[in-house]
Amino acid sequence: MASIREQFEIPGKMRTWSLALIGVGALALIIGLITMGFSSDEHERTHFIGTLMYNAIFWTLVCNAAMFFICALTLAMGGWEIAIRRVSEAISVMVPIFGAITFVLLIYVVATGNHHIYHWLDKDVVENDPILKGKSGFLNPVFFIIWTTLIIGLWSLLGWRMRQLGREADQGPMDLETGRSFIWRGTVRAAMFIVWFALTVGSTAPWLWLMSIDAHWYSTMYSWYTFASSFVSGISLIALWVIYLKNKGYLEIVRQDHLHDLGKFMFAFSIFWTYLWFSQFMLIWYANIPEETVYFKHRLQGPYKGIFFFNLIINFVCPILILMKRAAKRNYTLMTFMAVLILFGHWIDFYQMVMGSLSPDHVTLGWLDFGILSLFVGLMIFFVGRSLASKPLLAKYHPFLKESVIHQV
Amino acid sequence: MSKKKFIVGCFDDEAVLFPAVKKVRTAGYKIHDVYTPFAVHGLDAAIGERETSLHTAGFIYGITGTTTALSCISWIFTRDWPLNIGGKPHFALPAWIPIIFELTVLFSAVGMVLTFCYLCQIAPFVKKHHFHPRATDDLFVMVIECTSKTNAEDLKGFLAANGAVEVNEQVAESGWWWGRYDKDEMPFENRTAAAY
Numbered sequence: 001m002a003s004i005r006e007q008f009e010i011p012g013k014m015r016t017w018s019l020a021l022i023g024v025g026a027l028a029l030i031i032g033l034i035t036m037g038f039s040s041d042e043h044e045r046t047h048f049i050g051t052l053m054y055n056a057i058f059w060t061l062v063c064n065a066a067m068f069f070i071c072a073l074t075l076a077m078g079g080w081e082i083a084i085r086r087v088s089e090a091i092s093v094m095v096p097i098f099g100a101i102t103f104v105l106l107i108y109v110v111a112t113g114n115h116h117i118y119h120w121l122d123k124d125v126v127e128n129d130p131i132l133k134g135k136s137g138f139l140n141p142v143f144f145i146i147w148t149t150l151i152i153g154l155w156s157l158l159g160w161r162m163r164q165l166g167r168e169a170d171q172g173p174m175d176l177e178t179g180r181s182f183i184w185r186g187t188v189r190a191a192m193f194i195v196w197f198a199l200t201v202g203s204t205a206p207w208l209w210l211m212s213i214d215a216h217w218y219s220t221m222y223s224w225y226t227f228a229s230s231f232v233s234g235i236s237l238i239a240l241w242v243i244y245l246k247n248k249g250y251l252e253i254v255r256q257d258h259l260h261d262l263g264k265f266m267f268a269f270s271i272f273w274t275y276l277w278f279s280q281f282m283l284i285w286y287a288n289i290p291e292e293t294v295y296f297k298h299r300l301q302g303p304y305k306g307i308f309f310f311n312l313i314i315n316f317v318c319p320i321l322i323l324m325k326r327a328a329k330r331n332y333t334l335m336t337f338m339a340v341l342i343l344f345g346h347w348i349d350f351y352q353m354v355m356g357s358l359s360p361d362h363v364t365l366g367w368l369d370f371g372i373l374s375l376f377v378g379l380m381i382f383f384v385g386r387s388l389a390s391k392p393l394l395a396k397y398h399p400f401l402k403e404s405v406i407h408q409v
Numbered sequence: 410m411s412k413k414k415f416i417v418g419c420f421d422d423e424a425v426l427f428p429a430v431k432k433v434r435t436a437g438y439k440i441h442d443v444y445t446p447f448a449v450h451g452l453d454a455a456i457g458e459r460e461t462s463l464h465t466a467g468f469i470y471g472i473t474g475t476t477t478a479l480s481c482i483s484w485i486f487t488r489d490w491p492l493n494i495g496g497k498p499h500f501a502l503p504a505w506i507p508i509i510f511e512l513t514v515l516f517s518a519v520g521m522v523l524t525f526c527y528l529c530q531i532a533p534f535v536k537k538h539h540f541h542p543r544a545t546d547d548l549f550v551m552v553i554e555c556t557s558k559t560n561a562e563d564l565k566g567f568l569a570a571n572g573a574v575e576v577n578e579q580v581a582e583s584g585w586w587w588g589r590y591d592k593d594e595m596p597f598e599n600r601t602a603a604a605y
Contacts, residue, residue: 282503288495324468326460408450 004252006392010385011248018381025375032368046116047355047364049109051372053117054354056105057209058233058347059376060098060152061201061226065234067092067159068197069265071190074162077183079403080261083253085395087241089166090387091234092159094380099152106148106209110141117358120215131216139212147208151200158193165189169395179399201227213357217295221280226353228276232269232315233346235262236339241384243336250393256330257409263329266342270319273346277312298360299352307352307363314345347373413583414555415441417540418568418576419548423449425572426549430455432571433553438564441552441583444544463528467521474516478509530585538581548575554583 029052036048066088073081081088108114115122119132120139126132132139165186174182206226211218219225239262245251284292299308318341328334355364395401420426426443430452433440440456486492487499497504526532544550551568555561565576 278503278506282506285503286495286497326464406450 004394004396005250006394006396008245008250008385008388008393010389014381014385018378018385021374021378022382023378025371025373025378028368028371029375032371036368042116043359046114046358048368049105049114049117050354050358051364051368053102053105053109053209054350055347055369055372055376056098056102057354058230058350059380060095060102061205061230062233062237062343062346063091063094063098063380064155064159064197064201065231066238067095067155067162067193068201068231069234069238070162071193071197074186074190075194077400079400080258080407082395082398082401082404083251083258083407084238084242084262085166085398086388086391086393087245087251088238089163090384091237091241091380092163093387094383095152095159096156097379097383098376099156102209103148103152107145110144113141118212118215120212135215138207139215144208147204151205154196155200158189158196162186162189162193166395167391169398170392171397173397174399183399201230210353213354214295216291219280219284219292219295221276225273225276225280228269228273229346229349232266232273233343235265235269236342237380238262239266239335239339240343241388243332243339245388245393246332253394253405255407257407258404259332259335260326260329260409261407263323263335263338266335266338267319267323267329270315270323270342274312274316274320277316295357299356302360303363304352304356304360307348307356307365311345311349311352314341315349318345411583412580414561415540415579415581415583416553416555416559416561416564416568416576417579418551418553418565418571418573419541419543420551420572421548421574422572423452423549426551427452427455429568429571429573430551433551433568436567438559439554439556441554444540444550444552446545446547446549449549461528463521463524466524467517470520471513471517473520474513475509477516478512479505482508534587534589535585536588537585538579538583540579540581 032048032051036044039045039048070081070085070088070092072078109117110121113121115125118139120126120135121141126136137143165182168182201223203223206223207218210226211222239259242251242254242259242262246254281296284296298304319338322328322334323338328338351365351369418429420429423445426445426449430440430443434455434457443452443456445452482505483500486501491499494501494504530537540552541548541550551573553559553564553568555564561578565578568576
């Protein structure tokens with residue numbers, strides 16, 4: 001393997017593109033801040049903050065899903081992904097950065113008591129509302145701030161520890177004992193991350209950040225639904241970076257077989273997402289209790305109807321029909337297309353999850369949403385590229401590397 | 410029922426098996442099958458098997474299940490016997506999705522199992538010749554079919570030179586037959602000394 005290009009050099013084009021996207025995004029942010037953020041109209045301000053919020057939360061969760069992917073495969077002793085592990089590690093570098101943005105936003109919303117976004121921040125309303133009062137042990141500013149700090153802090157910390165361990169695979173050949181201890185420490189650290197992940201993405205983080213926008217409404221499926229959304233997007237993001245690097249002539253070990261496995265994940269978790277989407281919808285549709293159907297009322301019968309079904313088509317019908325065939329999962333062009341489609345679809349999903357509640361009367365999708373999206377995409381490309389360039393692209397002394405090299409699907 | 414002559418080469422390591430398979434195929438011999446104690450990755454491609462169409466069959470069965478369920482339920486609940494269930498519309502698609510899904514899975518699963526059994530000729534009382542009892546334990550057994558042009562002695566030497574630990578010649582039923590082993594043949598009786 002002498003011909004392996006280990007070091008990623010950021011192409012000028014990529015830097016230009018990422019900076020251009022950041023520039024467009026910053027422009028949109030500033031114009032939005034002036035026209036909406038400082039507006040005297042409550043709806044305008046809510047629209048602005050809500051747009052920032054769903055973008056920030058979406059991208060944080062997506063990048064965190066890359067670390068979840070590493071940890072889950074570490075625990076399962078999955079060797080095939082060693083060839084692409086550095087890519088998912090690089091994506092997970094975004095967790096502290098996007099996490100900080102999310103943190104600042106959420107703390108700003110809660111600290112200023114913005115009850116247009118979080119209904120439960122209004123103390124008078126909570127006092128006179130038995131449902132909100134019953135939830136006030138969980139939905140209160142103090143708990144929100146402490147728990148959000150812990151969520152983002154521990155994601156960053158545990159992910160960082162996982163990445164630090166990954167660097168040991170660069171240092172030199174491992175003998176049996178070192179290799180064993182390396183795998184064991186990886187297992188422990190991955191397990192710690194997974195437990196925290198289950199307590200946050202699998203339950204509390206979506207409850208606090210997203211579901212509490214509709215403070216009266218709740219769904220036990222909601223967190224899993226959010227997790228499925230972010231995980232399938234995370235895998236798509238990894239696939240996109242892998243294809244990009246492969247196109248540039250890096251990642252020599254990665255073959256169609258690795259792409260095939262990523263494609264399987266994209267296919268499987270698109271269907272998992274649909275399963276949760278449907279389970280959440282059908283139970284509420286069937287029971288038809290007003291306090292539960294309120295969530296779907298303006299999405300299914302109001303202005304969000306188009307987006308609601310578009311969401312289902314783009315995130316379920318397209319993946320199941322297009323990605324079903326083996327040949328499709330091994331085709332770089334089709335996989336690129338599907339990865340972009342899935343990422344976009346779940347971004348739209350997050351859009352309707354947040355804005356569908358904040359602005360139920362009219363769809364706000366417009367220049368601001370795409371501007372902020374371009375800001376986050378630009379930041380993602382910029383920092384992931386930098387992180388990829390900062391260390392070797394292949395964990396070449398990893399004990400499981402051979403499994404990845406001979407991987408065959 | 411047609412008996413054919415086979416040359417059987419046994420290997421004790423897949424690392425030896427793969428180059429041997431390649432050489433046997435390059436030499437132009439016809440590999441009847443390779444029996445292995447466990448699934449060996451890449452072997453099907455190496456012996457030149459085409460990719461199975463089982464999944465295409467599964468898709469068709471699944472679609473059949475979907476169609477059956479949807480047409481059945483929608484006919485029953487909208488035409489044949491409309492019922493007012495909880496004030497829901499007669500065409501209550503969300504409520505049917507689980508049943509449609511289950512029938513899709515049922516059709517494709519059962520259909521694929523039956524197709525698999527058909528393709529591999531597995532059924533009660535269907536018997537096939539066992540070329541080597543240790544193929545289920547620790548030997549990789551390559552079976553080469555002899556045609557009228559095959560020189561059996563050459564082939565045996567060729568296999569042994571390529572790492573076969575045991576080579577023998579068998580005249581056996583090439584397909585399957587109905588019946589019982591104790592009447593027709595005892596697969597575990599024609600043991601060769603080298604195998605044990």
